Each structure stands twice: as C-alpha cells, then as structure tokens.
Amino acid sequence: MQKLLVVEDQADIRSLIRATLEYEAYELHEAEDGARGLHLARALRPALMLLDVMMPGELDGIQVCERLKKDPATAGIKVVLLTARGQKADVQVGHAAGCDAYLIKPFSPLQLIDTIEQLLAAPQGAAAR
C-alpha cells in the first residue's frame, strides 16, 4: 500500500482529504505544520505528499518542497502543493520549488483523486499537468 502524507495546518481540510481518500488504497499520514511534515517525509518516505503552501510556523509549504527536492534521499517524493494562491507568479514559485503538481483551493475531491492517481502512475520525474 502506497504511503501518502498530508501536510496541512487546517484540521477541517485534513478531514476532508482523509474522507476523500478513505476508500482509496493508500496508507495516509498527516502533519499539521511544515517542520513536522518535513520530519515525517524524511522518516516515512511517502510516495506522494499533499502539501499546503500557507502554513504558520517556521516552514511554509514552498520551503518544505524546496528542501525535499534538494535532498537526493527525498527528491523522488511526488509533491502536490495545495494553495489558495492561484496567480501565475505564485504557480511559478511553486514549480521553481520543484513541485510536481499544483492544486488551487477550493479544489474538487475528484480533481484531488485524479491528480494523485496520475502522479503515482507516472514514471519518476514526470509531473502532472
């Protein structure tokens, strides 16, 4: 069973994601801030991370993504950034950080499932569009 890590400070959003994915065949892990998310990503090596961009605390989603992608040990983890920031420049910042896909809130549960399936089916290095 593939591991998924959800890093999102809002408990409601984590709950919605958990409910969306509960019938899918994934082992779901959660973290509520960037520092904890980075720690869990290094420890668990999930196949994919759903990573909120705007999180309070020492690390936001962009920083977590940058650190994961710079580290050869974690660079292979697929990263989907979840954000309310949908402007072109913001998307560019996300892609510059190395994310594999970018979901703009409010996102559809169907879109979420499709993006995850697409990324996990894709060969290493391929990004969802």
Added chain:
Amino acid sequence: MGSGGSRMLDAIRDRIIIVNKAGKIVYTNAAARGDFDGGLSGLLVHKDLRHAAERVAHGRDPGPVQLKLASPDGGGERDITVVPAPNGVDAAVIVHAAGEASGLHAEGRTVAELMRQHLHEPLAAFTDELNALCQSRGAPTEANVEHARSLLDRLEKVMDMIAVFGGDALSGDERLLPRPLIEQAMRDGLSEALRNRVSIALVGFDTSLPPVYGSERWLQRALREIIENAARHGLSAPGSHGPVTVEVRAHQAGEFLTLNFRNRGAFRGAGADAGQFIPFSAAAGKPAATRIGLPLAQRIVELHGGSLKLRGDDDNTEVVVQLPTGAPRFATRQLDAQQAQRYAEDLAKLMARRRAGPAAPAPH
C-alpha cells in the same frame, strides 16, 4: 449515507440539511444539528426555502437555487443554496455559515477604529470650545489656538494615512521574502536618509530566512517609517559625531523573524520613549506627505501578528520588529468555507464514481 460521506459533511461549517420529496428532513450535518436553536429551524419553514427544496427534490428545478433570507433570530441575512442531494432523489439545503467574514476585514475595521478613537474626542472638545466662544463672544485664547493647531496636525496624519492606504483593501496573504521586503523599504527611505546625511546598511543578514505573509505594501511602509525615523533623528542625536549609519539586521528566532534597526543615539533618547507611541503625537517640522508615524507603523506590524518595540538607552537605541514566520493563523477561514462548499458540490459525483468503481483518471 455512508460513514465516509457523513464524516465529510460533518467537517463542513455550512449547515447542510437533506430534505426528501415529502418535505421531511432525512439528514443534518453536525453544523446544522448544532444550529437548530440558533435560528435554523425558523429559517427552514420560510416559504421561499420550502418551495425551492420541493422543486429541487421533485426534479422540477435542477438547481442550484440561490436564496438570501433574513434569519428569524435577528442574525442578519443568510445565504442559502439548494441543490440535488448526493443520492439524487432528495434536496440538499445548504445554509452558508454566518460570521465567516475574513479576519482581514475585521482588521480593516481596526484601522478605522484607530482613526475614530484619535479624532472623535479632540474634535468634540474643540467643538465645545468653539460653542463656548460663540456664546461668550470672547476672543480666542492661546489655548484655543493651540488646540486648533493640534487638531490640524491630527487631521494631517489622517490624510497621510489615506494617502498611504487609500483605495487598497488590506490583503494579508502575500508571501514575502524578508530580504527584498527590507531592501525595498531601505530604497524608499533613502531620500530621507540622504537629506539628513545618514547612511543605511544591511548587516548580518541570513539568506535562509523564512518568508512572512501579509501585505507587502503595508509592511514596506511600516519598515520605511522606522528607517526614516532613524534618519530624521540621526543628526540631532546627542553625542553623534561624523557620519551616522542606520544598521538593519534580521534573524530568525523560533517562529518569528526579528528585524533590528539600530543607530547609536540616532533615534529619540530613552527620555522621549514615553511619547514615541502616543498616536499622532506631533513630530518636529512639517510632516512629509506620506509620513505615517511610528504608532501606525507599530499598528501595521501588530495587524500582521507581530510587535514593534523601542529599547536601549540614551546612546544606544534600537527599534525591534518581530513578525511571525509563515502564514497567519486566521487567513484561511473564509477559504475553508469555500473549500467545504466545493466538496459539498462534488460529493454526489464522488459517490457516483465510487459506486461505478475505479475509472481511468481524467486528462488535465
């Protein structure tokens, strides 16, 4: 409804009530169950809502039907959407959560409140003085003139604020990297520094500093004010010899970005500190067109969840600004409601897909 779907709806702050064709409530989510005493039951008997639910449940209206109804508990108008329920045979009534207005709007009111507080009382007092003068037909006294001058100064400050903030909604979710933010504030404050023969230096800057979230314009304006304040007081500082430099430092302390603006003797001495944060206290000379003052700079920083403090002694004074790193904890409340709403809208499709079994991912 399955436990997954039920839990999903329970996570939504909007009140969700599913009504069958006979008008009977067959499901309520947690938010609705908690709101029946809060006016929801009164709202549900409104004829417009009952008719909309009936039309949708019987398939005569595909929905969504949007309604805006007065809450019977006097809580103002409630936005309501009626859509087909996820099972395809009932109607789902979604009463959108009230009081989900962005915390940022509340902060906008705080700024307005700040202005009101510092103008209302003196204006009222001055009006009383003018009335008394009219009744006594006496000549204005020196105190009256001084009072009028003080009022004009306050009004000028308000005009400065309008010049600075005019027309801009407070936007609190820009991702701001510390270095460009500070460098821009330094460039903005340069002319004031040059006028006072003061230089500005960025020293000891850690390039890996985390971003802060907030309004770029507001924060830059606050930082510029601090720099300009240092520059204005640079030459007049007791014991200052030769060129004066404002040093700007930045470092991370836990979940805070700390900015130090330091200038030996360049800021007002410790004896002047008490008056430094009295809002709209008169500065020497005519204010520049967009001078906002340290009190408002402090307020801007506080609105971003941070603090601005003066510390030091007569010879060594600095302004210390602390800003929380990462996103503010209040900025996504409204978005959460939108996200939950989007989930509610697509829930029926998600259920249908689950019933149909795994499908190939849709192309993007």
